[in-house]
Each structure stands twice: as structure tokens, then as C-alpha cells.
Amino acid sequence: MINLFKIKGQKKEEAANALNRGTVKKQSAGELRLNKDISELNLPNTTTISFPNGKDDLMNFEISIRPDEGYYFGGIFTFTFQVSPSYPHEPPKVKCKTKVYHPNIDLEGNVCLNILREDWKPVLNINTIIYGLNLLFSQPNDEDPLNHEAAAVLRENPKLFESNVRRAMSGGYVGQAFFPRCLVGSTAR
Structure with missing residues (x-):
């Protein structure tokens, strides 16, 4: 019996020492x-990921997309991801930091992507969202808009839409809204 108490005491002492050394935060x-999702990322060559708060804060990160075709060719667009501890049972909160003239992204940076709302399922992952965001730049959707004005222009006058996108990405006004420059390098076409 005495040995059992001695072992129990040693275990308590070891646990106390571990607390004093600093414990590893339980994930x-x-x-x-x-x-797991981040370690298995298969990013398109148009996309990079960064961790502004350092690698210790995986729950908050940014991705940057540089479309290599379409209306948004030559621009760079940054999105913030805030991932809840209940992920994957709820989708991350994704916002566009870059002000963009886009039917599926409003001027406050809210993103209309079905898998971020009603079509989210726990089998989806960060890679799926990143591919969805890339798809918004290659195929903007005027049928489910957040920016109704941009959607109407895309639907009714694609040439004017393209001109508005170029003006916005170059740093200028479209209607009453000013857009900071988001073009990188020389992208004249």
C-alpha cells in the first residue's frame, strides 16, 4: 500500500512540475x-497563404489570389479567414480585404459563395473554399449577387463591366465608389 501512495505522490509532483514548465495548449x-487541412493544401499557382499572427495562430490566416485570366487578370485580392473552434461543423468566416468591383463581393468585403453559407458540409475543407474563391474571379456569377449594380452591368453590358473592373483595379471611381489600386506589375493587355 505504501508503494501505491508513493507512486501517486510522484505522479502529482510530475504533473505540478509540468505546469511550472508551461503546458502545451490542448488543441x-x-x-x-x-x-490537417492546411498541411494538405494544394493551392492553385494563383494563390498564396500567409499567417499574419504567426504560425501559432492557424485559426486566422489570409490568402491572396492573383487571377491569371478573365476580367480580374493582373489584380491581387486578399481574403481573411477566421476559423471557429467548431470547424468543420461550421464554415470559416471569409472576408475580402481588397475593395473590388465584383457581383459576388460587396463593398464591405462580404463574399457570396454558397459553400460558405447554406451549402457548407463538414466534409468540405479550406482547399474547397480557396478553389471556390478562385472560381469567383474566373466566372463571376450575376445570378446570386451581393453587389446588384455590378451584377446588372455584367448581365446587360459585359464590355462596360470589363471597363468598370479595369477602372476599379487601376485605382479609380466606379459610380460613387472609389477603389484603391490592386493591379500588380505591368498588366496592360
Whole structure:
């Protein structure tokens, strides 16, 4: 019996020492899943990922997309991801930091992508969202808009839409809204 108490005492002492040395933070199920998703990312060559708060904060990160075709060719667009500890049971919150003239992204940076709302399922992952965001730049959708004015122009006058996108990306006004320059390098076509 005495040996059993001695072992129990040693275990308590070891646990106390571990607390004094600083413990490793236990990861939530969401953090574990996100870790897996990020380690398995297969980013398109138009996309980069960064961790502004350092690699210790995987739950908040940014991706930048540089479309290599379509209306948005030559621009660079940055999105923030805030991932909840209940991920993958709820989708990350995604916002566009770059002000963009786009039917599916409003002027406050909210993104209309079905998999970020009603079509989210826990089997989807960060890679799926990134491919969805890339698709918005190659195939803007005028049928489910957040920016109704841009959607109407795209639907009714694609040439004017292209001109508005170029003006916005070059740093200028479209209607009453000013857009900071987001073109990189020389992208004259």
C-alpha cells in the first residue's frame, strides 16, 4: 500500500512540475482538423497563404489570389479567414480585404459563395473554399449577387463591366465608389 501512495505522490509532483514548465495548449477538434487541412493544401499557382499572427495562430490566416485570366487578370485580392473552434461543423468566416468591383463581393468585403453559407458540409475543407474563391474571379456569377449594380452591368453590358473592373483595379471611381489600386506589375493587355 505504501508503494501505491508513493507512486501517486510522484505522479502529482510530475504533473505540478509540468505546469511550472508551461503546458502545451490542448488543441480543439477544430484546430486539429484545420491543421490537417492546411498541411494538405494544394493551392492553385494563383494563390498564396500567409499567417499574419504567426504560425501559432492557424485559426486566422489570409490568402491572396492573383487571377491569371478573365476580367480580374493582373489584380491581387486578399481574403481573411477566421476559423471557429467548431470547424468543420461550421464554415470559416471569409472576408475580402481588397475593395473590388465584383457581383459576388460587396463593398464591405462580404463574399457570396454558397459553400460558405447554406451549402457548407463538414466534409468540405479550406482547399474547397480557396478553389471556390478562385472560381469567383474566373466566372463571376450575376445570378446570386451581393453587389446588384455590378451584377446588372455584367448581365446587360459585359464590355462596360470589363471597363468598370479595369477602372476599379487601376485605382479609380466606379459610380460613387472609389477603389484603391490592386493591379500588380505591368498588366496592360
